Amino acid sequence: MATLKELSKFEERFVGGHRLCAGCGHGISVRMVLNAAEDYNVVVGCATGCLEVASTIYPYTAWNCSFIHSAFENAGATISGVEAAYKSLKRQGKIDKDFKFVAFGGDGGTYDIGFQSLSGAMERGHNMVYVCLDNEAYMNTGIQRSSATPMGADTTTSPAGKVIPGKQQPRKDLTAIMAAHNIPYAAQTSISNWQDVHKKAKKAFDVEGPAFLNILSPCPRGWRYNTPDIVELTKIAVETRFWPLYEVENGKWKLNYKPKKYVPIEEFLKPQGRFRHLFAPGNEHVIKAIQEEIDNRWLALLSRCGEPQELPAK
Amino acid sequence: MKNKVAITGNEAVAQAMKQINPDVVAAYPITPQTEVVQIFSSFVSNGQVDTEFVTVESEHSAMSATIGASAAGARAMTATSSQGLALMFEMVYIASSLRLPIVFPVVNRALSGPINIHCDHSDAMGIKDAGVIQLFCENAQEAYDNMIQAVRIAEHPDVLLPVSVNLDGFITSHALDVLEVLDDETVKNFVGTYQPEEYLLDAENPVTMGTLDLYDFYFEHKRQQVAAMEAAKKVIEEVGREYEAISGRKYGLIDAYKLDDADMAVVVLNSAAGSAKGVVDELREKGLKVGVLKPRVFRPFPFEAIQDALKGVKAVAVLDRAETFSTLGGPMFADVRTALYDLKNDIKVVNYVYGLGGRDLRLEDVEKVYDDLANIIKTGRADKFVNYLGLRE
Numbered sequence: 001m002a003t004l005k006e007l008s009k010f011e012e013r014f015v016g017g018h019r020l021c022a023g024c025g026h027g028i029s030v031r032m033v034l035n036a037a038e039d040y041n042v043v044v045g046c047a048t049g050c051l052e053v054a055s056t057i058y059p060y061t062a063w064n065c066s067f068i069h070s071a072f073e074n075a076g077a078t079i080s081g082v083e084a085a086y087k088s089l090k091r092q093g094k095i096d097k098d099f100k101f102v103a104f105g106g107d108g109g110t111y112d113i114g115f116q117s118l119s120g121a122m123e124r125g126h127n128m129v130y131v132c133l134d135n136e137a138y139m140n141t142g143i144q145r146s147s148a149t150p151m152g153a154d155t156t157t158s159p160a161g162k163v164i165p166g167k168q169q170p171r172k173d174l175t176a177i178m179a180a181h182n183i184p185y186a187a188q189t190s191i192s193n194w195q196d197v198h199k200k201a202k203k204a205f206d207v208e209g210p211a212f213l214n215i216l217s218p219c220p221r222g223w224r225y226n227t228p229d230i231v232e233l234t235k236i237a238v239e240t241r242f243w244p245l246y247e248v249e250n251g252k253w254k255l256n257y258k259p260k261k262y263v264p265i266e267e268f269l270k271p272q273g274r275f276r277h278l279f280a281p282g283n284e285h286v287i288k289a290i291q292e293e294i295d296n297r298w299l300a301l302l303s304r305c306g307e308p309q310e311l312p313a314k
Numbered sequence: 315m316k317n318k319v320a321i322t323g324n325e326a327v328a329q330a331m332k333q334i335n336p337d338v339v340a341a342y343p344i345t346p347q348t349e350v351v352q353i354f355s356s357f358v359s360n361g362q363v364d365t366e367f368v369t370v371e372s373e374h375s376a377m378s379a380t381i382g383a384s385a386a387g388a389r390a391m392t393a394t395s396s397q398g399l400a401l402m403f404e405m406v407y408i409a410s411s412l413r414l415p416i417v418f419p420v421v422n423r424a425l426s427g428p429i430n431i432h433c434d435h436s437d438a439m440g441i442k443d444a445g446v447i448q449l450f451c452e453n454a455q456e457a458y459d460n461m462i463q464a465v466r467i468a469e470h471p472d473v474l475l476p477v478s479v480n481l482d483g484f485i486t487s488h489a490l491d492v493l494e495v496l497d498d499e500t501v502k503n504f505v506g507t508y509q510p511e512e513y514l515l516d517a518e519n520p521v522t523m524g525t526l527d528l529y530d531f532y533f534e535h536k537r538q539q540v541a542a543m544e545a546a547k548k549v550i551e552e553v554g555r556e557y558e559a560i561s562g563r564k565y566g567l568i569d570a571y572k573l574d575d576a577d578m579a580v581v582v583l584n585s586a587a588g589s590a591k592g593v594v595d596e597l598r599e600k601g602l603k604v605g606v607l608k609p610r611v612f613r614p615f616p617f618e619a620i621q622d623a624l625k626g627v628k629a630v631a632v633l634d635r636a637e638t639f640s641t642l643g644g645p646m647f648a649d650v651r652t653a654l655y656d657l658k659n660d661i662k663v664v665n666y667v668y669g670l671g672g673r674d675l676r677l678e679d680v681e682k683v684y685d686d687l688a689n690i691i692k693t694g695r696a697d698k699f700v701n702y703l704g705l706r707e
Contacts, residue, residue, distance in 0.1 A: 081382025120371030
């Protein structure tokens with residue numbers, strides 16, 4: 001795998017001039033992913049969302065490669081069309097350069113409204129990488145809950161109130177659902193580990209056919225954390241097993257990181273304003289439910305990965 | 315070389331698509347368009363076209379993928395009907411605002427609800443304000459001819475807009491018709507090759523498409539779309555003349571039938587124009603000065619051509635195969651009435667909504683319209699200006 005120094009020599013596709021918030025995970029994720037495309041020509045597709053509106057305010061663009069945005073729910077389908085055009089024009093000898101295709105969507109545009117178009121694109125086998133920048137809510141419209149929002153989170157459509165303590169339901173497990181499409185590569189990664197992101201993005205670009213990456217991408221506005229702590233926060237997400245690092249390559253599940261000790265979920269929840277209410281008296285049961293869900297999902301993941309089913313030692 | 319064939323409207327559309335040989339087609343099946351997709355997929359399977367066929371999971375994705383393909387630099391097409399077009403609605407606006415020359419047949423069918431699979435124009439009228447050029451076809455011949463011309467119109471540098479080619483569901487799409495098809499080479503030469511100025515797969519000149527446009531540019535971009543629509547009128551006529559040279563068939567913005575000396579005119583789109591022309595022939599034999607105006611183009615609205623064609627008549631009936639629920643009649647009525655407003659002579663313009671959900675337009679219905687117009691001319695007044703034809707009331 002390339003060293004950081006080598007990586008720094010590839011041309012950046014996502015450059016200055018964008019207006020993402022300080023401490024946002026999107027810019028970091030996008031640069032890491034596109035670096036893994038190395039010297040290939042790249043066409044980026046994007047769902048409507050923070051990344052798109054912050055990077056393409058006409059007449060400016062932060063994209064140093066071809067870029068297309070059409071609507072919210074169709075990044076999968078739009079890039080399908082671009083890739084189909086590439087296949088057709090290449091076959092007919094109308095173009096000669098090689099291209100890679102990548103679509104970026106937030107969790108709203110991926111888990112929810114864009115789910116059908118993503119599923120269709122994966123099923124049809126387009127040679128493309130779909131990257132979900134999962135910041136766990138509809139941040140661009142002002143922090144409304146999505147199906148990726150964790151249980152207990154305070155959002156503007158699942159507000160922590162006197163009767164209901166934040167979002168009621170656990171997250172949808174999208175990475176597993178994508179793996180169930182039997183695509184050549186699906187993986188979950190975190191910017192806390194650049195090597196993990198790079199390796200997975202490179203594999204995703206290298207496979208023939210569709211690949212899916214789910215990247216935990218914190219949002220300072222929605223999560224309400226101290227912005228310089230963004231990478232630290234994603235690290236805690238991995239250590240608490242809230243966001244396990246794993247990959248599914250041609251149907252084979254592999255756990256990429258096993259925390260050495262049992263770090264309780266409180267460590268992830270505490271630094272974030274969206275979970276503050278959970279630490280008020282009377283809401284202990286929510287934290288308990290979140291922990292139970294994490295432990296159960298962890299055991300299920302271990303089983304899929306052929307690992308011994310045990311929780312880390314406390 | 316001209317060949318006479320007996321094929322359905324859907325086959326005619328698929329045949330035109332085969333000869334155009336687009337780089338990408340992304341489509342979803344929907345009645346009564348389904349056959350177009352089916353037939354075209356057999357051309358792909360048998361290697362008769364170079365097309366990459368994307369079998370999307372919905373019409374929303376059909377238009378999305380077509381947009382992606384067109385933006386990438388491919389000649390791209392889709393096809394739809396009714397609910398499918400309604401599902402595409404969001405993307406139709408985006409296709410036109412990105413100035414992508416996408417050609418897509420629309421096999422006209424009523425919109426739900428209640429669900430109905432038969433012909434009316436409520437689907438097409440749903441996108442009349444989306445910045446898409448809309449061609450309408452009386453029969454399979456026109457569907458075939460318009461498909462081929464649509465490519466040239468859409469891709470003209472002064473236009474660069476999507477073009478929809480409308481034909482009546484089941485009436486035109488499924489009925490067998492005798493028509494002339496051009497040979498492959500003639501069509502290939504006529505449509506030429508597509509070379510966009512800016513496209514995603516240009517490795518040397520990467521481009522950002524679909525940007526965020528705030529109050530500082532959005533308005534100007536909309537104005538440019540209007541300018542493209544204005545320019546399209548001339549282009550449609552030019553392409554029509556060129557097409558006449560290879561086919562012998564004349565195409566303009568409108569089809570004026572026996573209007574030169576007419577007192578009474580019916581304005582009607584698509585297959586119903588054929589019925590109206592038949593009635594006109596009979597009434598002319600009785601000495602009545604009647605005619606038909608069939609707009610070939612509904613968007614952009616050819617108001618100058620319509621004014622010119624109708625300036626001598628005394629009364630006009632606009633037949634709409636769609637409702638607007640405005641309580642002011644159908645969509646075409648509003649536009650025709652507006653176009654005629656500035657003419658000096660006092661032309662009476664009335665509206666008839668007909669044929670919703672596939673209800674037949676009978677020849678007697680058309681005769682009744684001309685009777686009513688005669689009466690309006692005689693009395694100088696119209697009792698009601700919005701009427702329903704063939705409706706049980």
